[in-house]
Amino acid sequence: MTAPRRAASIRRRLLIQGVGIAALLALVLYLAVRGVAGSAIQTVQDSVLGTATVIIAEELRGGTGAVSVDIPYAAFSMLGAVGEDRVFYRIVVGGETVTGYPDLPLPDEAPGLTPAFYDATYDDTILRIGAVGRSVLVDGQRVGVTVLLGQTRTAQAAITAQMANRAAALGLGVFALAAVLALVSARAALKPVNLLAGAVERRGPQDLRPVTRAVPRELVPLVAALNGLIARLGTALDRTETFITEAAHHVRTPLATVRMQTEIALRQADDDATRASLRQVIRAVDSAARSAGQMLDHASVIHRSDRGAPAPLDVCAVLRDLAHQVRPVADMRDMDVVLDLPDAPVTLAVDRLLLESALRNLLDNALKYGHAETEITVTLTQEDGTALIAVCDRGRGLGDGGAGALTARFARGANVADVVGSGLGLTIVRDAARACGGSFEIAERTGGGTCATLHLPLG
Amino acid sequence: MRFLLVEDTPDLGQAVLDRLTLDGHGVDWARTLGAARDHLAVSTYDLILLDIMLPDGDGRDFLAEHRRARADTPVIVMTARAAVSDRVALLDTGADDYVTKPFDFAELEARVRAVLRRRGGAAQTLVTFADLTFDPLGAVVMVDGDARDLRNRELRLLEILIAAPERIFSKGHLHDRLLSASEAVSDNAIEVYVGRLRKKLAGSRARIETVRGVGYRLTAL
Numbered sequence A: 001m002t003a004p005r006r007a008a009s010i011r012r013r014l015l016i017q018g019v020g021i022a023a024l025l026a027l028v029l030y031l032a033v034r035g036v037a038g039s040a041i042q043t044v045q046d047s048v049l050g051t052a053t054v055i056i057a058e059e060l061r062g063g064t065g066a067v068s069v070d071i072p073y074a075a076f077s078m079l080g081a082v083g084e085d086r087v088f089y090r091i092v093v094g095g096e097t098v099t100g101y102p103d104l105p106l107p108d109e110a111p112g113l114t115p116a117f118y119d120a121t122y123d124d125t126i127l128r129i130g131a132v133g134r135s136v137l138v139d140g141q142r143v144g145v146t147v148l149l150g151q152t153r154t155a156q157a158a159i160t161a162q163m164a165n166r167a168a169a170l171g172l173g174v175f176a177l178a179a180v181l182a183l184v185s186a187r188a189a190l191k192p193v194n195l196l197a198g199a200v201e202r203r204g205p206q207d208l209r210p211v212t213r214a215v216p217r218e219l220v221p222l223v224a225a226l227n228g229l230i231a232r233l234g235t236a237l238d239r240t241e242t243f244i245t246e247a248a249h250h251v252r253t254p255l256a257t258v259r260m261q262t263e264i265a266l267r268q269a270d271d272d273a274t275r276a277s278l279r280q281v282i283r284a285v286d287s288a289a290r291s292a293g294q295m296l297d298h299a300s301v302i303h304r305s306d307r308g309a310p311a312p313l314d315v316c317a318v319l320r321d322l323a324h325q326v327r328p329v330a331d332m333r334d335m336d337v338v339l340d341l342p343d344a345p346v347t348l349a350v351d352r353l354l355l356e357s358a359l360r361n362l363l364d365n366a367l368k369y370g371h372a373e374t375e376i377t378v379t380l381t382q383e384d385g386t387a388l389i390a391v392c393d394r395g396r397g398l399g400d401g402g403a404g405a406l407t408a409r410f411a412r413g414a415n416v417a418d419v420v421g422s423g424l425g426l427t428i429v430r431d432a433a434r435a436c437g438g439s440f441e442i443a444e445r446t447g448g449g450t451c452a453t454l455h456l457p458l459g
Numbered sequence B: 001m002r003f004l005l006v007e008d009t010p011d012l013g014q015a016v017l018d019r020l021t022l023d024g025h026g027v028d029w030a031r032t033l034g035a036a037r038d039h040l041a042v043s044t045y046d047l048i049l050l051d052i053m054l055p056d057g058d059g060r061d062f063l064a065e066h067r068r069a070r071a072d073t074p075v076i077v078m079t080a081r082a083a084v085s086d087r088v089a090l091l092d093t094g095a096d097d098y099v100t101k102p103f104d105f106a107e108l109e110a111r112v113r114a115v116l117r118r119r120g121g122a123a124q125t126l127v128t129f130a131d132l133t134f135d136p137l138g139a140v141v142m143v144d145g146d147a148r149d150l151r152n153r154e155l156r157l158l159e160i161l162i163a164a165p166e167r168i169f170s171k172g173h174l175h176d177r178l179l180s181a182s183e184a185v186s187d188n189a190i191e192v193y194v195g196r197l198r199k200k201l202a203g204s205r206a207r208i209e210t211v212r213g214v215g216y217r218l219t220a221l
Helices: A010-058 A073-082 A154-202 A217-268 A272-306 A315-332 A352-369 A425-435 B010-022 B033-042 B059-068 B084-093 B105-118 B152-163 B171-178 B189-200
Strands: A087-093 A096-100 A116-122 A125-138 A141-152 A336-340 A375-383 A386-393 A439-444 A450-457 B002-006 B026-030 B047-051 B075-079 B097-100 B127-129 B132-135 B140-143 B146-148 B206-211 B215-220
Touching (some): A010 A073, A010 A141, A010 A154, A217 B171, A272 A352, A272 B084, A315 A386, A315 B105, A315 B152, A352 A386, A352 A425, A352 A450, A352 B084, A425 A439, A425 A450, B002 B010, B002 B033, B010 B026, B047 B059, B059 B075, B075 B084, B084 B097, B097 B105, B127 B152, B152 B189, B171 B189
Parallel strands (some): B002 B026, B002 B047, B075 B097
Antiparallel strands (some): A116 A125, A125 A141, A375 A386, A386 A450, A439 A450, B127 B132, B132 B140, B140 B146
């Protein structure tokens, strides 16, 4: 059988989506900031370059025979204010370079009074060139003059790079913040699911109460489905329990008839062989009935193990009650049940049925395995927050197997073949004690017999 | 004593009826709750033996109804429901005691006695024989006005013998009535108890005679 392939984790999916969106947004932010900043710097630079070009162009004077060029150095210092860039110029009059760098590239179209800007490669560097065209009167004739002013872009590139770095840092910051937020929000979104899972997981295996925890609307169908399943499971278990109870009833009633009829036959039988076989029949019936009863008890001890906090219970009252119930049976064997209890009530927070199951089994054992005409003592003491309930008999003791072997299911001592029993009694006691948060031990008693002790937490 | 037996299983009812009758008790047997109500309306009983699952209802409802009517006839429930929860619930409903099916008749008798003793019982008639006075319920034995301290099995043995003085009871018969049918005891248990009872009744004109090869009988000097 192969395990079904696990669907992708919702948390991971939320996280990946959140981080992906954050990365995309950060990238867009970076590009936008870099683009806007770059074009802003360009615009500022161009306007300075344009102004300088226009100033130079305006200094051109026409005259006789030639154009007088008087380069205003203020224009260059204006450019120099922006950065340590190199500056190139060229003034073309009527197609001939008058001054400046003769191979500085001209614009594709003749420029007008408003500066035109373009990039060009010159001397292995990229220049930004501003071009202004005007006409001057030379010898009474209009001659077209073009002024080119070029500047390297080192400063602009540096500023742009700086701005880009800042934009990148901003983008990264936004990305990191968004990623953390995505993590937090994925966790927060899944928190109700995790809480619900935790609450269901913390339950013991027998806890079939519906889930009543408040959940977000999206989880309501899930919880409803879960509760439906729990309810169906509970019904199935109840039905099984009812069935077992009914079955036990239907088995025990005819057994009762067999036993009663056999007892009557025993009363009327004279020969020893018949009487011996009739006694065998009775013992077999008792054994069957006892096993059925003990299996039911064991099942209900396990079933009740997880009922949550029980109401406080006075264990003295329970012990008095039980002693009272078993006294007629003790009387039949001339045994006494002696209670040694404190005067004040001793309160335990344990389930009454679990406690009664355990104590009842211990008393039954003492009655069965104790010798006739002896005392069974039931002592209740308190020690370090624990109640110790000891049931001690004067009987046949534990036999060769010792205590360890007796609490296993269907295990019986080596010395008890003549007494009817199911081998479940001490298992019930042990499981009930555990379910009450306590423990159970059984030991040989000094002077003969057995002492069984329950350690239960005081409530 | 008069018992009202409420039990619908024919074989079991008949067996309990036979067994009680064999011990000299008067028994009315109701197979339904309706019949039980009819019996209660016209007779008084020392004790009611009540089954739980009956064709016309639940014995526990009958019990609750009985208690609500403040009727104080003691009730011992005979139940096949053996789970601890069922037993606890039964006592809470107002049953004086319960036996789980299949039950040991000696245990039922012991419980009946305990319930009647606790209830103060119907004023039990004292049984007298020679200089013995015996109150079976109060478990008091007097020899010529002098109280003797007897244990339960010695009392039960005396009760059987004194019910039919001069009649010879076999060892087997005494064994069956005195000891639980499933209890393993030594073969000479009855001899032991007879020996003890003789010792406790020392000085009485009543004595327990061994009829060799047959059994024992109570006889007077």
